[in-house]
Amino acid sequence: MPPTPSADPAASFSFRRIAVPAFGPSLLFGLGEGAILPIVPLMARELGASVSMAAFVVTLIGLGSLLNNIPASLITMRWGERWAIVAAGVWSALGMALCVLLPGVVPLAIGCFMVGMSQAVYNLARQSYLTEAVPAVYRARALSTLGGVMRIGMFIGPFLSAAAVHAFGLSAAFGVGIAGVLAAAAIGARLPDLELPPHLAGASAPAPVTLVTILADHRRVFLTLGLGVLLVSAVRASRQAVIPLWADHLLLAPAVTSLIYGISGGIEMLLFYPAGRVMDLKGRRWVAVPSMALIGLALLAMPFSTGFVSLLAAATAIGLGNGIGSGLIMTLGADHAPRHGRAYFLAVWRFLSDLGGSCGPALLSALVATASLAGGIAVTGGLALLAAGLLGVWIPARNAATPATPPR
The missing domain is CATH 1.20.1250.20 (MFS general substrate transporter like domains)
Known part of the structure; x- marks a missing residue:
């Protein structure tokens, strides 16, 4: 008997079904990060940091991501992709709030490191989710789109923060960033649960890996x-x-x-x-x-x-x-x-x-x-x-x- 259409994951797959919950958080997360990136060195200088120190504070975002890729895997394995994405948005928002609520170069540096940590968790969780959720024949299109919409968000973010800074001052950029990453977490919470493929549903548990x-x-x-x-x-x-x-x-x-x-x-x-x-x-x-x-x-x-x-x-x-x-x-x-x-x-x-x-x-x-x-x-x-x-x-x-x- 020929297989039914639903038997083929590629035949039944639709980008439209996962577009908003899968790609929406990337757009908003990118928007949130893009909103603060050009403002962080300016905020550091306003708080009395030297030029080299201001550059180092910006570097802490990338350093936070680099050093937390492995811990991010533990979080994703423990909580699952959906809740890891939510946690990343909340943690990033807390880091941005720290930059504003506790004025000083040290709190700003810690907050930027927290943003980098959340970046590691978010990037790993979203990639892991789409790797499983999207059939292999559509995989490159899905992951290219994922990276593309985040670039679009990071392109839009500085323009929104520029308007906010013009109206309310440097701290307003972090408000835009917080709104972006929290919105990403809220949409990420709607990600459909991953389903085990039928041929693996009844299989015995695999050997534990580390x-x-x-x-x-x-x-x-x-x-x-x-x-x-x-x-x-x-x-x-x-x-x-x-x-x-x-x-x-x-x-x-x-x-x-x-x-x-x-x-x-x-x-x-x-x-x-x-x-x-x-x-x-x-x-x-x-x-x-x-x-x-x-x-x-x-x-x-x-x-x-x-x-x-x-x-x-x-x-x-x-x-x-x-x-x-x-x-x-x-x-x-x-x-x-x-x-x-x-x-x-x-x-x-x-x-x-x-x-x-x-x-x-x-x-x-x-x-x-x-x-x-x-x-x-x-x-x-x-x-x-x-x-x-x-x-x-x-x-x-x-x-x-x-x-x-x-x-x-």
């Missing part, structure tokens, strides 16, 4: 694709500093620099769904290699730019390359994560990604200090090309999780 067993069982993936992911994250994080630094080197006006940066970022936001569709229909390698190769070539070309037009061309190419790679890291992690112990696997995966994101700008800074800005940009471009080569070798031509002809 973080150590996950590391041991998947060490080859972590040492190959994991290295590629680390390089991708390092390049992506560095490219955020490269454009304004080279624009300053060319003596371009700040408004012109912002325009170039904005155009590059706008291109990224337009490409997240097409990127996911290509990954689902053609395979992950079709996006991973062109994405990093394009970024690498654009970075290598950037030191040869001499003005607005040539720098805009390089920045646009970087935005295009980063845009077509939207959702790549999350999709590769989801493809290789085991069903049992998935949160542990994704925690290590996100740790490698965050580690690359932290080391990339640090390496660029060291190269600029010891060599030159042009040399630092060129090395970053070389790392992007290395990442393209490694991903081309280690990503299968068609991922095992993706059938030859996925439904359209």
Whole structure:
């Protein structure tokens, strides 16, 4: 007897059914974080911090995320994805409230670290949820959309906080942030519960896993694709500093620099769904290699730019390359994560990604200090090309999780 339509998870799956509870929190969480990011250094300076201390306070958000990826897996395994998302929103709101209610550089620093902690929990829980909830043939589109809507939220957030700051002062930006992350928690609480697939519903309980067993069982993936992911994250994080630094080197006006940066970022936001569709229909390698190769070539070309037009061309190419790679890291992690112990696997995966994101700008800074800005940009471009080569070798031509002809 032929299977009924409901027997095939892909045939019965609908993005519309999970769109608001799955993607809505990402938009709002991104909006909340985007609202405070440009204000944190200004608040630190207003409270008497030096320029270097203000920069360090901002860094604590990323550090909080990096150091809490593993604890985030424990929270997700204990409470489940839905309540981990809710807890992340509440914890982020408490951190932002601390920044405002207890004036001082130390409370501000602690609050920013708490925001980073919540970021780790939220990012892990949302990725883990969609990995299970979305059939493999739609996985890249779902995860690319997830990352894309969060980018849109982080793009909108600063504009909302700017209006609030203009009307009520710097602290108002944190009010916008608190409203955003609490709204994300409220919508996240409506996430449908995950259902065990029928073929596993009556199966005996699997053997218990720990973080150590996950590391041991998947060490080859972590040492190959994991290295590629680390390089991708390092390049992506560095490219955020490269454009304004080279624009300053060319003596371009700040408004012109912002325009170039904005155009590059706008291109990224337009490409997240097409990127996911290509990954689902053609395979992950079709996006991973062109994405990093394009970024690498654009970075290598950037030191040869001499003005607005040539720098805009390089920045646009970087935005295009980063845009077509939207959702790549999350999709590769989801493809290789085991069903049992998935949160542990994704925690290590996100740790490698965050580690690359932290080391990339640090390496660029060291190269600029010891060599030159042009040399630092060129090395970053070389790392992007290395990442393209490694991903081309280690990503299968068609991922095992993706059938030859996925439904359209």
